[in-house]
Amino acid sequence: MKTTEVLVIGGGPAGLSAALEAASRGSQVTLVDSDLQLGGQLIKQTHKFFGSEDERAGTRGYKIGELLFKELEGLKDCIDVHVNTTVLGYYKEDGVVSLSRGEEDYFRIKPERIVMSTGAMERLIPFPKNDLPGVYGAGAVQTLMNVYGVTPGKRVLMIGAGNIGLIVSYQLMQAGVDVAAVVEFMPKIGGYWVHAAKIRRLGVPILLRHTIVEALGEDVVSGAVIQAVGDKGLEGDPVRIDCDIICLAVGLTPTAELLWQAGCDMQFVPELCGYVPRRDAHMRTSQSHIWVAGDAAGIEEASSAMVEGRLAGLGAARSLGHVKDSDYDAGLASYWQRLSHLRAGEVGEKIRSGLEKCSCDAWEV
Amino acid sequence: MTWKNKAEAVVIGGGIQGVSTAYHLAKMGMKDVVLLEKGTVCSGSTGRCGAGIRAQWGLEMNCRFGLACVDRFEHLHEELGMDVGLNQGGYLMVAYEEGEYNQLLANMALQNRLGIDTHIVDYDEAKEICPGLAAEDAVGFTFNARDGHADPFLTTFAFQEAAKRLGVTIHKYTECTGIRVADDHVVGVDTNRGSIDAPVVVNAAGGYSQFVAKMAGLEIPNYSERHEILITEPVEPGVCPPMLMSFSGNYYIQQRPHGSIIGGCSPEGHPADFQLGNSWDFLEHMSKTFTKLLPRTKGVRVVRQWSGLYNMTPDRAPIMGEADAIKGFFLTCGYSGHGFMFGPVSGDLMAQLILTGKTSIDIDPLHYRRFAEGKLLIEPAVV
Numbered sequence A: 001m002k003t004t005e006v007l008v009i010g011g012g013p014a015g016l017s018a019a020l021e022a023a024s025r026g027s028q029v030t031l032v033d034s035d036l037q038l039g040g041q042l043i044k045q046t047h048k049f050f051g052s053e054d055e056r057a058g059t060r061g062y063k064i065g066e067l068l069f070k071e072l073e074g075l076k077d078c079i080d081v082h083v084n085t086t087v088l089g090y091y092k093e094d095g096v097v098s099l100s101r102g103e104e105d106y107f108r109i110k111p112e113r114i115v116m117s118t119g120a121m122e123r124l125i126p127f128p129k130n131d132l133p134g135v136y137g138a139g140a141v142q143t144l145m146n147v148y149g150v151t152p153g154k155r156v157l158m159i160g161a162g163n164i165g166l167i168v169s170y171q172l173m174q175a176g177v178d179v180a181a182v183v184e185f186m187p188k189i190g191g192y193w194v195h196a197a198k199i200r201r202l203g204v205p206i207l208l209r210h211t212i213v214e215a216l217g218e219d220v221v222s223g224a225v226i227q228a229v230g231d232k233g234l235e236g237d238p239v240r241i242d243c244d245i246i247c248l249a250v251g252l253t254p255t256a257e258l259l260w261q262a263g264c265d266m267q268f269v270p271e272l273c274g275y276v277p278r279r280d281a282h283m284r285t286s287q288s289h290i291w292v293a294g295d296a297a298g299i300e301e302a303s304s305a306m307v308e309g310r311l312a313g314l315g316a317a318r319s320l321g322h323v324k325d326s327d328y329d330a331g332l333a334s335y336w337q338r339l340s341h342l343r344a345g346e347v348g349e350k351i352r353s354g355l356e357k358c359s360c361d362a363w364e365v
Numbered sequence B: 001m002t003w004k005n006k007a008e009a010v011v012i013g014g015g016i017q018g019v020s021t022a023y024h025l026a027k028m029g030m031k032d033v034v035l036l037e038k039g040t041v042c043s044g045s046t047g048r049c050g051a052g053i054r055a056q057w058g059l060e061m062n063c064r065f066g067l068a069c070v071d072r073f074e075h076l077h078e079e080l081g082m083d084v085g086l087n088q089g090g091y092l093m094v095a096y097e098e099g100e101y102n103q104l105l106a107n108m109a110l111q112n113r114l115g116i117d118t119h120i121v122d123y124d125e126a127k128e129i130c131p132g133l134a135a136e137d138a139v140g141f142t143f144n145a146r147d148g149h150a151d152p153f154l155t156t157f158a159f160q161e162a163a164k165r166l167g168v169t170i171h172k173y174t175e176c177t178g179i180r181v182a183d184d185h186v187v188g189v190d191t192n193r194g195s196i197d198a199p200v201v202v203n204a205a206g207g208y209s210q211f212v213a214k215m216a217g218l219e220i221p222n223y224s225e226r227h228e229i230l231i232t233e234p235v236e237p238g239v240c241p242p243m244l245m246s247f248s249g250n251y252y253i254q255q256r257p258h259g260s261i262i263g264g265c266s267p268e269g270h271p272a273d274f275q276l277g278n279s280w281d282f283l284e285h286m287s288k289t290f291t292k293l294l295p296r297t298k299g300v301r302v303v304r305q306w307s308g309l310y311n312m313t314p315d316r317a318p319i320m321g322e323a324d325a326i327k328g329f330f331l332t333c334g335y336s337g338h339g340f341m342f343g344p345v346s347g348d349l350m351a352q353l354i355l356t357g358k359t360s361i362d363i364d365p366l367h368y369r370r371f372a373e374g375k376l377l378i379e380p381a382v383v
Helices: A013-025 A040-045 A062-076 A138-147 A163-174 A193-200 A255-259 A301-318 A325-342 A349-358 B016-027 B060-080 B097-111 B123-129 B154-167 B206-215 B280-293 B340-358 B367-375
Strands: A003-008 A029-032 A081-084 A085-091 A096-101 A107-118 A120-122 A136-137 A155-159 A179-184 A206-208 A211-216 A222-230 A235-241 A245-248 A252-254 A266-269 A272-275 A290-292 B009-012 B033-036 B093-095 B120-121 B142-146 B170-171 B178-181 B187-190 B196-199 B199-201 B224-233 B243-246 B250-254 B261-264 B300-312 B317-320 B329-333
Touching: A013 A029, A013 A040, A013 A062, A013 A081, A013 A107, A013 A255, A013 A301, A029 A040, A040 A062, A040 A138, A062 B317, A085 A255, A120 A138, A136 A138, A138 A163, A138 A245, A155 A163, A155 A211, A163 A179, A163 A193, A163 A245, A163 B329, A179 A211, A179 A235, A193 A206, A206 A235, A206 B261, A211 A235, A252 A272, A266 A349, A290 A301, A301 A325, B009 B016, B009 B187, B016 B033, B016 B154, B016 B329, B016 B340, B060 B154, B060 B340, B093 B097, B093 B123, B093 B170, B097 B120, B097 B142, B120 B123, B123 B142, B154 B170, B154 B317, B154 B340, B178 B206, B187 B199, B199 B206, B206 B224, B206 B300, B224 B280, B250 B280, B261 B280, B280 B300, B317 B340, B329 B340
Parallel strands: A003 A029, A003 A107, A029 A081, A107 A290, A136 A245, A155 A179, A155 A245, A179 A206, B009 B033, B009 B199, B033 B170, B093 B243, B199 B329
Antiparallel strands: A085 A096, A096 A107, A120 A252, A211 A222, A222 A235, A266 A272, B093 B142, B120 B142, B178 B187, B187 B196, B224 B261, B224 B300, B243 B250, B250 B261, B317 B329
C-alpha cells in the first residue's frame, strides 16, 4: 500500500497552499483532487481579489492560481500530485484512505497526516421541476463558461443576490448571455455593492423579496414563475419569466463527509454555513493527525482559505518533526496576523462570531 | 411524551422484536405497554440488516417459523395499514460445492414435507429468475418463489404506528440502566429518565441484550458480531429480482425496488466487539463478489457501506422465553442475523407467551436452558 507523510485531500486554494507549505518545510506530500486539474474554484474566478498586498489584492483569481502552480513546479520532487482522483472513504480503524483514479483505477494510501481541504458544495432550493435540465448551480455555470468556454444557454434567471449570484450574472453578460433578472428572497442584496452596481448599470433588475415558485418546461427549462414574498408568505401575482437557464446561487455548505467519517468532533455553525469540525489555533481537528483548511472548515473566501492552508501545512509538517519551534511560532504569528486582517471590520463579523463557536486554543493532550 | 412511572409491561428495544412484541401485547388487550429505545426506533440492527425473508431452512422448527413469517409478511400491510415494502422475488440458493448442494437437497426434502414449495432449478432457469446472474461455476440451485425481502424501516415503522394507535407508549432516547427484581420476580426498570414499575419486562435489546440480561442478574451466552454490508447506486430494476444466497460463496445479495443492489457476507477475523465501523477489505471483497456474480455491477459505484450487530447465540438459534428464576422477565433476543424476518411472528409468540403462557408454535426448545442441557439447535442453513 502506498504511504505518504502528508496527504492533502482537495487541490483548491486551501489544499494547494497546505501542500506547498508542508513540502517547503520538508514534508513528503501527496496531493489528490477529484477534478481534472488543480486549482479548485480559483481557475474559474476572473474577478479581482480584495484585501491587502499579502493576499494579492487586485489580482484576478485564476492568476493567483497560476502563481501557486508555479510554486508547485519548484517543489515537484516533494509533492506527488494525483488529479482525476476521488477519495472514496476514510477508514478510521486503520487510518487507510481509499481512492479511485478516474472510474477504473482503485487504490489505497496510508498517510501519516491528513489535511482535509475538500471545499464546499452548492446548495439547492426546493421548487417544482427543479430537476429539469437547465437548472444549474452557479458554480457549474462558472465552470462551463470560464473553464470550458461554453455558454449554458441564451437567457438566464439568476436566483440569489449574494456575491456569487452577482459575479456570475456579470460574467454571463460578458459572455453575451441575457440575464432576465436576479431574484433575491432577502430584503437586501447580500453581495458587495460594487458587484451589484455593475449589473444594475447594465439594466438587469434585482428583485428583492422575491422567490422562484416553479420551473416551466417539459424536457428542458423553458421558463420560470417568480412571485413576491411578504411576512406571511407569497403575495401578489405570480410572474412568468422566459428563460432557458435557471441558475441557483443560494449559498454553499462545507463538504464534510470525510471529516464525519474520520470521527472529528463536528458542530453546526450557521455563520459558517453548516457542520464544521472543531479546530484549534493550528487548524488541527479533534483527530490529532487530521487538519482542516478552507471552505471545509467553514464557508469564507479564497484568500483566507489560502492562509488556513498554510497554517494546516505548517502544523502537519511540525508534527512530523520537520519544523523548529522558533520557525513554527514565527509562521503561526504571521499567518494569524494575515487572517485577522482578512476577517477585520464589519464584513468579517459573521465569520468571527462563527469561528468563536468552533475554535479552541489547543486540544487537551 | 409524559412520563408514567407504572406500566403493565416494559419492552426494552425499539427494533423489530421490540415494536412487534409491544404491538402484539396491545393487540391482545394489554392496556399500558411502554417501549424504551436508547436511540431512535429502527436505529440498531434492524435498520442495518439485509432484510431477507425465507422459508428455506434446514431445521424443522426454523422452516415452520420461516413459513409462518412468509405467510404473515404477505398480509402485514393489510393488518398494519401501511406498506412494508414486501418484494417476493424468491430466494435463489446457490451451491458451489457438492456437499453444500446435497445439504440444499436435504433441506428441500424437509421443506417440501412441511408444505414449502422449494424446487431445484438448473442454470438456465436460474438465469430466468435472475437475469443478471453469472454462476457457471455453481453446482446447483434451489428456489422458493414465496421468499424475498421487505423494507425494514417501513416494517418497523408500520408496527410502531399500529402499536401507538393501540395505546403503546414509545420513549425514544431512553436507556434502560437497571432492572429491579424482588422475591424472584421482576418489579420494574430504571432508565436515564426515571424508573417505571412493571410486573413484566421484555428484553428485546438486540446487540445489547446480554447486558440487559445482566442487569437482572441473568447470564446468557449471547455475543455480538459486526457484519458489514454495502449498497450500490441504482441500476435498471430486474437485474436481480430474487435474494441470492450462498453459504460457500459467502454472500447474500438483493436489489432494492429503486434499483440499488445491496449485499453482505460473513465477517472474517473481526473480533466480537461493539464497534460499528467499516473496513476497506470488506469493500474490496464484496465488490469482487458483486462483479463476478452480477457482471452488470462492473463500473457501478458503491454509494455507502455500513455495519450492524448480529446478536449471536452458540447455536445461532434465538432465545425466546421467560427467565427461570426471575418471573416476569422475558427474553426475545439472539436472533443471530435473522431477527428481521422472524420479528412479525416472534413478537406475536412472545405476546402469547406473556399473556397466556402458551404459544401457537412450540418455542420451548428456544429457551436458554438448552445451552445448559446441551440441547443445541444447530441450523445448517446460515450465512
